[in-house]
Amino acid sequence: MLKDALIIMGKELKNIFRDKRTIFSTIILPVVLFPVMFGIIGLITKANEEAKAKAEYTVYIESTLSQPDELTKVIDEIHKVGNFGIVNDGINEKAIESNSTAVGLKIGKNGDIFVATVIYNSVKEKSTYAAQKIREALMNLNSELVSAELLSRGINPEELNFVQVNDMVVGVSAENGNVEEAKAKGQFTQILAVLVPYFLLIYIFAGSMGLGIDTTAGEKERGSLSILLVNQVSRTSIALGKMLYLMLMSVLTSVLNLVGLVIGLYLEMSFLGEANMPFSIEIGAAGYVLLFITVILLALLSSGIITLIGSLARSVKEATGYITPIYMIVLLFGISTMQSEGSKAFYYYAAPFINIIFGMKDIFMGTFSVANFLTMFIVNSALVVLFVYLTAKIFNSEKVLEVTTE
Amino acid sequence: MQVNNISKSFVNRKKKKIEAVKNVSFECRSGEIYGLLGPNGAGKTTTLRIIATLLKPDSGAVIVNGLDNQKEPDKVRAMIGFLTSDMKVSGNLTGREFLRFFGQLNHLSEEKIEERTRMLVEMLDMADFIDRSPNKLSSGMKQKLSIAISLIHDPDVIIFDEPTNGLDIFASKVVTDFLKEMKRQQKTIIISTHIMSVAEKLCDQLGLIFNGQLVENDTIENILKKHEAAEIENVFFAYANSMGVIQNA
Numbered sequence: 001m002l003k004d005a006l007i008i009m010g011k012e013l014k015n016i017f018r019d020k021r022t023i024f025s026t027i028i029l030p031v032v033l034f035p036v037m038f039g040i041i042g043l044i045t046k047a048n049e050e051a052k053a054k055a056e057y058t059v060y061i062e063s064t065l066s067q068p069d070e071l072t073k074v075i076d077e078i079h080k081v082g083n084f085g086i087v088n089d090g091i092n093e094k095a096i097e098s099n100s101t102a103v104g105l106k107i108g109k110n111g112d113i114f115v116a117t118v119i120y121n122s123v124k125e126k127s128t129y130a131a132q133k134i135r136e137a138l139m140n141l142n143s144e145l146v147s148a149e150l151l152s153r154g155i156n157p158e159e160l161n162f163v164q165v166n167d168m169v170v171g172v173s174a175e176n177g178n179v180e181e182a183k184a185k186g187q188f189t190q191i192l193a194v195l196v197p198y199f200l201l202i203y204i205f206a207g208s209m210g211l212g213i214d215t216t217a218g219e220k221e222r223g224s225l226s227i228l229l230v231n232q233v234s235r236t237s238i239a240l241g242k243m244l245y246l247m248l249m250s251v252l253t254s255v256l257n258l259v260g261l262v263i264g265l266y267l268e269m270s271f272l273g274e275a276n277m278p279f280s281i282e283i284g285a286a287g288y289v290l291l292f293i294t295v296i297l298l299a300l301l302s303s304g305i306i307t308l309i310g311s312l313a314r315s316v317k318e319a320t321g322y323i324t325p326i327y328m329i330v331l332l333f334g335i336s337t338m339q340s341e342g343s344k345a346f347y348y349y350a351a352p353f354i355n356i357i358f359g360m361k362d363i364f365m366g367t368f369s370v371a372n373f374l375t376m377f378i379v380n381s382a383l384v385v386l387f388v389y390l391t392a393k394i395f396n397s398e399k400v401l402e403v404t405t406e
Numbered sequence: 407m408q409v410n411n412i413s414k415s416f417v418n419r420k421k422k423k424i425e426a427v428k429n430v431s432f433e434c435r436s437g438e439i440y441g442l443l444g445p446n447g448a449g450k451t452t453t454l455r456i457i458a459t460l461l462k463p464d465s466g467a468v469i470v471n472g473l474d475n476q477k478e479p480d481k482v483r484a485m486i487g488f489l490t491s492d493m494k495v496s497g498n499l500t501g502r503e504f505l506r507f508f509g510q511l512n513h514l515s516e517e518k519i520e521e522r523t524r525m526l527v528e529m530l531d532m533a534d535f536i537d538r539s540p541n542k543l544s545s546g547m548k549q550k551l552s553i554a555i556s557l558i559h560d561p562d563v564i565i566f567d568e569p570t571n572g573l574d575i576f577a578s579k580v581v582t583d584f585l586k587e588m589k590r591q592q593k594t595i596i597i598s599t600h601i602m603s604v605a606e607k608l609c610d611q612l613g614l615i616f617n618g619q620l621v622e623n624d625t626i627e628n629i630l631k632k633h634e635a636a637e638i639e640n641v642f643f644a645y646a647n648s649m650g651v652i653q654n655a
């Protein structure tokens with residue numbers, strides 16, 4: 001039975017890899033698309049930030065400060081934070097509204113306290129940036145004034161810290177004892193625990209959908225399925241062969257998509273000067289094996305559902321109609337569990353798809369439990385067997401030949 | 407091969423029971439071509455699908471070389487080469503790769519697959535396109551490839567449903583010549599068709615089927631004699647008229 005299933009799988013793989021469009025969309029596009037997309041986003045963001053920093057801004061000032069040196073101090077602080085030209089003859093609201101590099105500052109005093117209002121156009125990025133810089137300059141002035149006041153009272157501001165906080169990191173990211181490195185790794189692990197299960201779930205299911213419908217309902221429509229059925233091959237082998245083919249293709253496409261995504265994120269962070277984030281995880285050899293098993297289970301589960309529904313449907317249109325709501329539910333599982341951490345209650349590991357997400361999160365976060373993993377493994381394996389059985393049953397019945405062409 | 411009293415009904419989308427085949431019986435011997443002649447929707451394809459184990463009859467039995475096709479479908483499939491008009495080869499594999507794939511599914515050795523491929527390519531004159539994918543073939547070439555696929559395991563019984571349907575005159579001739587050659591090789595051949603000239607040229611025995619019922623089952627000569635008709639067409643239209651097929655068409 002397995003030999004025939006492998007022959008069918010091999011034929012399907014050969015068929016799909018002869019198709020240039022499939023090679024492009026399955027292999028080339030994910031590996032190229034994400035790096036290019038994120039790279040461009042990184043470059044544009046970087047160029048935008050640089051343009052904002054290099055731009056020459058105009059600050060219209062309306063001052064009611066009585067001491068001339070007070071305004072000078074304010075203007076000095078503004079000059080320190082950016083490239084600002086000062087127009088000290090009142091607020092020009094029209095200019096601020098129309099010109100993205102113009103902001104206004106109304107400044108006065110209420111007793112000993114400086115009272116400032118920053119005027120800017122919130123829909124313009126540069127105006128918002130300039131307003132933020134003005135606020136920064138005013139807060140710098142505040143710090144200087146506080147320090148000067150404390151010193152005038154004989155108090156060293158440095159001595160005003162009564163609490164000192166140090167970090168000690170535990171868990172999978174802290175194994176070599178370097179706290180800063182462990183924090184960075186922990187941050188990366190958190191990102192992976194959020195993104196990887198979600199993207200794998202979506203990619204594997206979505207990746208199986210098109211191919212799965214084509215190899216079942218599509219073959220019915222084209223009349224190529226009945227050629228298989230009149231040969232000396234068991235219907236279970238046909239069902240299994242198609243499922244194995246789908247599983248391989250969905251794992252391949254999702255792994256390539258993930259590789260592209262990680263390269264893309266790395267490129268984007270490099271352009272934004274955040275490439276010090278370690279692009280590695282420390283889950284150990286056992287962790288990788290468990291992750292592999294989990295991914296295979298997810299691929300088998302998705303392929304099983306899609307093969308079953310595709311075999312039951314009488315046309316590609318009908319199959320798409322049946323599978324789309326299931327895809328929506330899977331999508332909902334992915335989104336609703338995205339921010340959750342692993343190690344949930346036992347019943348989470350008994351729910352298909354959700355148990356796979358938490359299984360992966362556990363592996364990344366180091367909260368793996370044998371009982372939970374076994375529950376996930378048994379539940380999903382049983383479902384896969386059930387799907388193969390039901391698909392074979394459909395292939396054995398006359399239902400498999402029912403075709404509706406539009 | 408004996409078809410004994412088979413019946414088959416379906417329930418359509420409006421939950422109405424349709425009797426597609428009603429108590430059909432006939433037999434075909436080695437070295438003979440049996441033709442099922444009838445209009446579209448008469449029950450020809452359903453009958454052939456029952457013989458080929460794709461459908462189960464509600465009642466009756468099909469015996470192939472002494473084996474009941476419902477009780478031992480795998481053994482019967484090994485003896486049958488089945489081709490229907492709705493079977494279409496498609497995809498990116500070449501014709502040769504398709505033949506190898508179906509040879510493997512029929513558990514033939516690599517040597518046997520090569521030998522059969524060589525033989526079928528020669529008999530069906532496929533040398534020019536056997537290494538091309540079906541997407542690049544004409545309908546006649548595709549039909550030849552489909553025939554070769556259905557016969558890769560060298561079956562004793564050949565069942566072709568509308569084998570010349572949609573083919574031009576040249577491609578039709580290749581198919582009919584091929585069937586004659588198969589007859590010469592003592593194969594048991596059953597074809598269905600709605601083209602009377604094909605039936606008259608090829609068949610030793612003819613079954614006229616209307617509304618799922620086999621109304622005639624004899625040699626062409628005997629049928630013509632019985633109805634005192636010059637051509638099968640006259641008999642066909644007489645039945646079509648009396649059974650209300652023309653009025654409903």
